[in-house]
Amino acid sequence: MDKLKHILLSRNVILALILVLLGSIFIGYVIPQQFTTSEIDLEEWKHINPLFAVLTEALGLHHMYTTPWFVVLLMIFLFILLLSTFEQVKYSHRATFGAGDKEVGHEVKVYIAHEQLLSTLKKAGYVKTFQDAIITRFIIHPWGYWGNVLLHLGIVVLVISSLVLVITEQRGLLHLVEGEMYRSGDPWLLEQTGMLADQFILPVSVRLDKVDVDYWETDDVRHISTVVSFIDKEGGSRQYHLGINKTVNSRGLRVYQGRTYGNSFYVEFKDKNKREFPLIIQIDHPRKRDKAGYGNFFVEGIPFEIKAKYYADAKKASMSGNDPLLVIRLVTIEQVLKGISQKKSGTKPQLNVETEKMETIAGEVSLGLGESGTLGPYTAMLVHVSRWSEIIFVQSSGMTGIFTGFIIIITGACFTYFIPPREFHARKTGNGYSVSWKASRFEKFYESEFEEIVKRLEPTVRS
Amino acid sequence: MNNPALIDTGLHWIAVIIYAIAAVYNAVGVIFNKEKAERRSYHIAVTGLLIHGIALVYRWIAAGHGPYMVRYEVLSSNAWVAMFLFFIFVKIFPKIRQASIIMFSATFLLIAISVFQNPALKKVPPTLNSIWLVLHVIFIKISLGTLLIGLAFSIFYVMKKRTGIHWLQRLPDIETMDAYAYRFAGFGFIFWTNATVSGAIWAYQSWGRFWGWDPIETWSLMTWIFFGIYLHLRRFFGWNGEKAAYFFMLCFVMSIISLFFVSLIETSIHSEYFTEE
Numbered sequence: 001m002d003k004l005k006h007i008l009l010s011r012n013v014i015l016a017l018i019l020v021l022l023g024s025i026f027i028g029y030v031i032p033q034q035f036t037t038s039e040i041d042l043e044e045w046k047h048i049n050p051l052f053a054v055l056t057e058a059l060g061l062h063h064m065y066t067t068p069w070f071v072v073l074l075m076i077f078l079f080i081l082l083l084s085t086f087e088q089v090k091y092s093h094r095a096t097f098g099a100g101d102k103e104v105g106h107e108v109k110v111y112i113a114h115e116q117l118l119s120t121l122k123k124a125g126y127v128k129t130f131q132d133a134i135i136t137r138f139i140i141h142p143w144g145y146w147g148n149v150l151l152h153l154g155i156v157v158l159v160i161s162s163l164v165l166v167i168t169e170q171r172g173l174l175h176l177v178e179g180e181m182y183r184s185g186d187p188w189l190l191e192q193t194g195m196l197a198d199q200f201i202l203p204v205s206v207r208l209d210k211v212d213v214d215y216w217e218t219d220d221v222r223h224i225s226t227v228v229s230f231i232d233k234e235g236g237s238r239q240y241h242l243g244i245n246k247t248v249n250s251r252g253l254r255v256y257q258g259r260t261y262g263n264s265f266y267v268e269f270k271d272k273n274k275r276e277f278p279l280i281i282q283i284d285h286p287r288k289r290d291k292a293g294y295g296n297f298f299v300e301g302i303p304f305e306i307k308a309k310y311y312a313d314a315k316k317a318s319m320s321g322n323d324p325l326l327v328i329r330l331v332t333i334e335q336v337l338k339g340i341s342q343k344k345s346g347t348k349p350q351l352n353v354e355t356e357k358m359e360t361i362a363g364e365v366s367l368g369l370g371e372s373g374t375l376g377p378y379t380a381m382l383v384h385v386s387r388w389s390e391i392i393f394v395q396s397s398g399m400t401g402i403f404t405g406f407i408i409i410i411t412g413a414c415f416t417y418f419i420p421p422r423e424f425h426a427r428k429t430g431n432g433y434s435v436s437w438k439a440s441r442f443e444k445f446y447e448s449e450f451e452e453i454v455k456r457l458e459p460t461v462r463s
Numbered sequence: 464m465n466n467p468a469l470i471d472t473g474l475h476w477i478a479v480i481i482y483a484i485a486a487v488y489n490a491v492g493v494i495f496n497k498e499k500a501e502r503r504s505y506h507i508a509v510t511g512l513l514i515h516g517i518a519l520v521y522r523w524i525a526a527g528h529g530p531y532m533v534r535y536e537v538l539s540s541n542a543w544v545a546m547f548l549f550f551i552f553v554k555i556f557p558k559i560r561q562a563s564i565i566m567f568s569a570t571f572l573l574i575a576i577s578v579f580q581n582p583a584l585k586k587v588p589p590t591l592n593s594i595w596l597v598l599h600v601i602f603i604k605i606s607l608g609t610l611l612i613g614l615a616f617s618i619f620y621v622m623k624k625r626t627g628i629h630w631l632q633r634l635p636d637i638e639t640m641d642a643y644a645y646r647f648a649g650f651g652f653i654f655w656t657n658a659t660v661s662g663a664i665w666a667y668q669s670w671g672r673f674w675g676w677d678p679i680e681t682w683s684l685m686t687w688i689f690f691g692i693y694l695h696l697r698r699f700f701g702w703n704g705e706k707a708a709y710f711f712m713l714c715f716v717m718s719i720i721s722l723f724f725v726s727l728i729e730t731s732i733h734s735e736y737f738t739e740e
Contacts, residue, residue, distance in 0.1 A: 028676065028681070036675070221589055245592060399667065410657060417649030
């Protein structure tokens with residue numbers, strides 16, 4: 001058992017483990033990760049890098065941080081860290097309260113009464129931490145010996161809390177239009193749940209009551225805020241104000257204001273036979289007053305792709321979005337032949353058929369609120385415009401642990417690098433003491449401390 | 464004369480010129496042991512720091528936010544913090560005085576690069592409107608400043624050991640320089656950790672997640688681990704001297720990549736403040 005402990009705590013094993021973790025993070029950076037990359041982009045990357053793609057698929061490198069082997073690696077790291085923390089507690093306890101090393105450094109003889117020794121060292125900021133018949137030990141900043149313990153303990157707390165968070169977290173994202181209600185249990189626009197988390201079902205229904213957006217004179221967004229109502233099963237309702245950096249905590253949930261928002265356009269399509277096709281077009285808000293926001297849509301029964309864009313203001317004079325201009329295009333998309341070429345694959349000749357997309361515009365119309373116009377074989381009318389906004393719901397545990405871990409790490413690092421402990425040993429010899437001194441770190445900076453203390457004990461010094 | 468951009472860039476250019484003069488005086492003073500020139504370089508640099516400070520405050524008022532939105536102001540404020548920190552540390556640790564030759568040049572270089580960036584004022588987006596962002600930025604700047612001093616001593620260490628350059632002999636002995644590099648690496652590590660923590664809290668407050676493996680976050684974590692390894696090697700493997708100095712330089716390069724280059728080549732949440740539209 002001791003041998004195993006010795007191996008696990010050997011400096012080389014720890015260093016190797018840190019390097020493997022570092023390497024894994026680097027691979028996670030180089031290889032696109034599925035939680036930050038779209039499926040299309042990931043496929044494209046695999047297509048461009050066929051050799052890496054095989055390895056990536058086999059080892060799950062495209063979801064590095066959720067692969068079993070990475071979790072195992074993290075567990076080993078955590079175990080060793082725990083073991084090391086425990087060993088360091090023992091060491092720090094010994095270093096703080098024990099008799100210390102027999103040989104501490106260059107010894108100087110002083111003929112001085114015990115009380116005088118105590119008062120001189122007290123004045124210099126040294127605390128008596130140990131005394132027996134022979135040895136008296138003083139330390140300045142004795143808690144500095146606990147810096148490494150805290151550093152390692154902090155990392156343990158941080159990693160455990162992060163794991164708890166990752167495997168239990170539930171996140172749901174919604175795009176709600178003003179007045180729209182999201183009922184508890186409805187599907188999310190986007191849902192992310194940890195390995196051990198159930199499907200994320202809100203305990204309440206949510207209605208978006210209002211969206212407000214302020215702009216700088218440069219057209220950049222100054223502030224986004226929304227008013228949402230939580231409606232419980234009994235029909236009771238409570239209103240909350242959300243904003244960027246202004247979250248709401250309620251019923252164990254944290255609710256965040258998302259960064260994306262825009263306008264929702266209710267457009268009524270009618271064909272020649274007066275058949276109606278209601279369409280709701282939801283588009284991201286334009287970034288500038290003279291720029292448009294874009295979106296492409298398909299509607300059942302309409303054999304065209306609908307390409308839409310809108311300007312925040314029909315006159316392009318403001319960003320308010322109160323008088324937007326919607327432009328709709330009906331487009332047919334066909335794959336047309338671009339060319340045929342012949343290439344040899346092994347011994348067999350192969351035909352290579354190249355096609356390209358060709359768009360044909362079947363109709364285009366610009367609509368202000370309440371306006372109608374002809375759009376190819378349809379008439380289109382903009383009936384209503386309202387705002388939509390992104391709202392994020394999170395249910396998680398572990399965040400307190402993560403921040404506690406961070407605080408412990410910082411405290412540990414401060415203890416280690418700002419306040420290195422220095423020891424002063426006094427060994428009883430006849431009618432005086434042999435005194436010596438050492439610093440746990442950065443001895444070069446504090447050498448003069450010992451000289452100054454010894455000077456204060458003069459003229460009784462006999463070196 | 465009512466154009467804020469003109470006043471701002473004008474003040475910055477004055478600061479650049481003053482820092483350049485200070486760097487020359489300092490180099491002459493340190494290399495040729497001209498005490499008067501060295502002392503004068505400090506006076507000139509303090510003047511530069513004052514004018515530079517006025518430029519930053521003026522820009523802060525004109526823009527309505529701190530110097531953390533566009534590369535121009537980020538680099539410029541990094542230069543100011545590095546110089547300011549050096550003046551503080553030189554009071555606490557007088558032996559680091561000769562590091563001025565690298566600190567003055569680095570400050571001049573940072574502000575000189577900044578004035579060639581687009582100085583247009585950019586309004587702060589709502590996600591960046593948080594006290595945690597301010598702390599995040601302050602900690603990063605302090606970290607960079609302390610690491611620069613550590614870098615100076617690592618370079619001095621190698622130069623003094625490898626060459627017989629005369630003026631290097633007036634630097635502290637190589638053991639002391641090695642200890643300074645180690646200690647300032649420790650300081651830098653603490654502030655880098657603080658920056659990471661405040662950044663995580665800010666991300667949690669803004670987006671509901673404390674870590675998202677954003678490219679800059681990932682590079683920042685790798686840099687933190689690199690410095691962790693450096694400190695580990697020194698503490699437990701007894702690394703010191705030349706190999707520790709080289710490893711510190713590697714860590715410093717990592718930090719520079721994280722801070723200045725990743726946002727140029729990668730799409731990142733952090734790019735929001737670096738985008739020059």
